[in-house]
Structures are given as structure tokens and as C-alpha cells.
Amino acid sequence: MDSSTGIRFVLLLVVSLGGNGMRACRAREAPLPLPLPSAAPATTAGSSRRAPERHGLSLDFYAKTCPAVDQIVANVTAARFRDHPAAGPAVLRLFHHDCFVEGCDASILIAPTAAKAGDAAARAPKVERDMEENKNLPQYGFDTVEMAKAAVESKCPGVVTCADVLALAARDFVQLAGGPYYAVKKGRKDSKVSLAGKVRGSLPRANSTVDDLLRVFASKGLGLNDLVALSGAHTIGFAHCAHFLGRLYDFRGTRQPDPLMDARLVKALRMACPSTGGSARVVVPFDVSTPFQFDHAYYANLQARLGLLGSDQALFLDPRTRPIVQSLGADRARFFQAFVASMDRMGSIRVKKGRKGEVRRICSQHL
Structure with missing residues (x-):
């Protein structure tokens, strides 16, 4: 599909999301990305933050205790993708x-907890999902992980x-959308807490500069190629x-x-997204x-x-990231290889x- 056809398709697609169609498609929100390995721990100029400690994971972590875990999760994600394909990008975004x-x-x-009934002064501690950065995380994603976890528990x-179920589900949805299959290392433990105060500054934003993005990635031990x-x-x-909206x-x-x-894209987007109201x-x-296909067209779009x-x-x-965009945009296999390595690195x-x-x-509930 060339860019002109693609832009017309965008407008038709957005218009089709109204009414009953919206409920099924609104959760198709993009996941923010998933990183790739650098040759050495990433740093940025002026940054004094140390890269986070990494622990070993293994492919056979559940070999004796739950050897069929990959297949159990895959059965759920396949059915979910068939009935609600919006769950795919939703789970990817959750993983990030x-x-x-x-x-x-x-x-x-971990879901927010309500204050005790009758205690007007009581305020339940806020969790990550309460923060503005996470307010639009699609419920499809949470529901899918819960369904996969319930199947594993049975x-x-x-x-x-x-944490391991989420990593497995993210991998499955990449493959289901046409992307690569890759082995997922396991052995993560679930956190005992979810703290809203840890969210601010930890996630990229829609209007972040490359410098902003590199700072966030450096704090996770990731770098230019990862980004x-x-x-x-x-x-x-x-x-x-x-x-x-500001770009329009x-x-x-x-x-x-x-x-x-x-x-042409500005014109099409303005019809879907008025400045007010x-x-x-x-x-x-x-x-x-190709909005529903996991491929490397994203990079060609940036160049256009x-x-x-x-x-x-x-x-x-x-100029620091342009050559990488061009390289991944020219070769789907190269992008897939980079993405798989990135998922593994981010997942640890x-x-x-x-x-x-x-x-x-x-x-949704800690013990």
C-alpha cells in the first residue's frame, strides 16, 4: 500500500471506529516499544544514574513444575486474538x-483498591494504574493476562x-500479528507492591525528544539501538x-x-481529530x-x-537515530532480529x- 492509499485508509478506518465498532477497536492502542541490546550498558551525557541490576532467567525455569506453560498461555492468546485482536497491542503496551x-x-x-466504606478520610494508596500515564491502558490487555493466568493456575x-505470563502473552501476540516467534526466558517474581510515585519520568511520552527518550532508556540500561x-x-x-493534537x-x-x-496526513487527521470538541x-x-500487521513498514512511514x-x-x-531507522526499514528480517533481542533485553x-x-x-491482587 503506497502512502497516498494509506492516508485515505487512515481516514476511512478512523470513521469506521464510531458507534458499535468503537467498543471493539478502541483498545487497539499502541503499545510503546520493546528494546534491543546494545554492546554495552547505555549512558547519556550528564547522567549519573546506574543501570538497573539484571538477574538470570532461563528457558527451562518451569521444566519440572509447569512444563506446558507456553502452550497453555498460547491457547488463550490465540483464542483472544481471534475474537478480540485489539488485545494484541494492548498486551504489548502493558509489557512495556x-x-x-x-x-x-x-x-x-495490581488494581486500585477502594477506601474502606464509611471512612471518608481514608484514602487507599495509589497504584501505577492510577497515574495519568497509565489511564488509557486498554482493559482488553488486563483481561487477557488474567484469562491466561487463570488457565495456567488450573x-x-x-x-x-x-510477570512470566505477561511476557509469554506479549510474545504470542507479536507472532499472531505476523511478527517473529522467539523463546521467552522465565523466572521473574511478581512485585508485592505497585507504587504510583514510581511512574513519573519512567515512561516515554508522545512528544518526547530523542534526548528525552535516551535519558529514559539509559535509566533502564538501554541505549540508542534499543530505542x-x-x-x-x-x-x-x-x-x-x-x-x-498539537502537531495538527x-x-x-x-x-x-x-x-x-x-x-495529506494532516488533512486526514484533522477530519478525525478536531482542535476542540x-x-x-x-x-x-x-x-x-499496514496497521494490523507486525512488519517493518513503521520505519518506511517515518522516512515518508x-x-x-x-x-x-x-x-x-x-542524525543519531536516522541510520538505524533506515537500516531496519530496509530489511524486515533485520528488524525482527533486533526486535527479538530487544524483547529479551527489556524482559530482564x-x-x-x-x-x-x-x-x-x-x-490484579497481591497476596
Whole structure:
């Protein structure tokens, strides 16, 4: 699909999300990316933060206690993808949001708790899901992980963690959408807490500069290559208008659209996302060419000025990341290889072991 056809398709797709169709598609929000390995721990100029400690994981962690865990989770994700394909990018986004805040420990899955009835002064402690950065995480993602965990519990009670189930489900959805299959290392423990205060500054934002993104990645022990490969997860999924409205109407206070966004795309997006009074539920695809296919078209779009978010388009504009964008955009196999390595690397950020974690029976509730 060429860019002109793709832009027309974007408009038709967005319009089709209204009414009853919206409920099924609104959760197709893009997952923020999944990283790739650098030759050495990443640092940025002026950064004094140490890369997080990494713990060993293994492919055969459940070989004796739950040998069929991969297949059990795969049965759930396959059925979910068939009935609710929006669950795919939703779970990918959950995995990213989990690992980037205090490591891959399923803390993002812990649900908020209500204050005790009759105690007006009581306030339940806020969890990660209460924060603005996580407010739009699709419920499809949470529901899917809970379903997969319940299936695992029915066969191997009290053995497999929610953190490992989430990692497995993310892998499955990548493959189901046309991406690569890869082995997932296991052995993570679930966090005993979920702290809202740990979210701020830990996740990339829609308007982040490359410098901003590199600082976030450096704090996770990830670098330049990780950033570009991670962003490739935007090959599937959707974003709300609020995340790119400024690029359409008031770029950097100019009251004009971003001059580096293709004018045809600006026109199409403005029809779906008015400057005021638009629906907060409207979403549009990140990838105007193949929004439902896990491929490398995302990178070609950036080179054609068809990036949706400012943080996406910045990867092609910055001379540090442009060559990597061009390289991954030219070779799907190279992108897949980088993405797989990236998933493995991100999946081992600050893994909890032993008494530092737990094995939750229900992912939304700590023991």
C-alpha cells in the first residue's frame, strides 16, 4: 500500500471506529516499544544514574513444575486474538509499561483498591494504574493476562508468576500479528507492591525528544539501538487524538501544523481529530500502511514523514537515530532480529527473585 492509499485508509478506518465498532477497536492502542541490546550498558551525557541490576532467567525455569506453560498461555492468546485482536497491542503496551517502571514484575497489573466504606478520610494508596500515564491502558490487555493466568493456575496452581505470563502473552501476540516467534526466558517474581510515585519520568511520552527518550532508556540500561527497535512496536496499534493534537493545530506555539508531517496526513487527521470538541474515544493507527500487521513498514512511514507521534518522527529527524531507522526499514528480517533481542533485553530489567517477590494467584491482587 503506497502512502497516498494509506492516508485515505487512515481516514476511512478512523470513521469506521464510531458507534458499535468503537467498543471493539478502541483498545487497539499502541503499545510503546520493546528494546534491543546494545554492546554495552547505555549512558547519556550528564547522567549519573546506574543501570538497573539484571538477574538470570532461563528457558527451562518451569521444566519440572509447569512444563506446558507456553502452550497453555498460547491457547488463550490465540483464542483472544481471534475474537478480540485489539488485545494484541494492548498486551504489548502493558509489557512495556510494566518493565519500564521498577522492572518486569507485574506491578502494573495490581488494581486500585477502594477506601474502606464509611471512612471518608481514608484514602487507599495509589497504584501505577492510577497515574495519568497509565489511564488509557486498554482493559482488553488486563483481561487477557488474567484469562491466561487463570488457565495456567488450573493446571499448575501457585507456580507461574503473572510477570512470566505477561511476557509469554506479549510474545504470542507479536507472532499472531505476523511478527517473529522467539523463546521467552522465565523466572521473574511478581512485585508485592505497585507504587504510583514510581511512574513519573519512567515512561516515554508522545512528544518526547530523542534526548528525552535516551535519558529514559539509559535509566533502564538501554541505549540508542534499543530505542529504535523498541519503537518498532508501533507497527501495530492505535493512539488517541490527544497524543498528537498539537502537531495538527499548534506545533510549538506556531498555531500551524508540524511542517514535517505530510500535508495529506494532516488533512486526514484533522477530519478525525478536531482542535476542540472532539471525542476522547477516537483513535487512529500508528502505521498508515499496514496497521494490523507486525512488519517493518513503521520505519518506511517515518522516512515518508508519516509518523503519528512527535516522538516517532523524531527518530528519523535526529542524525543519531536516522541510520538505524533506515537500516531496519530496509530489511524486515533485520528488524525482527533486533526486535527479538530487544524483547529479551527489556524482559530482564530489574527482575525480582526469591523473597523480593511473590507468585500471585490473581494478577490484579497481591497476596
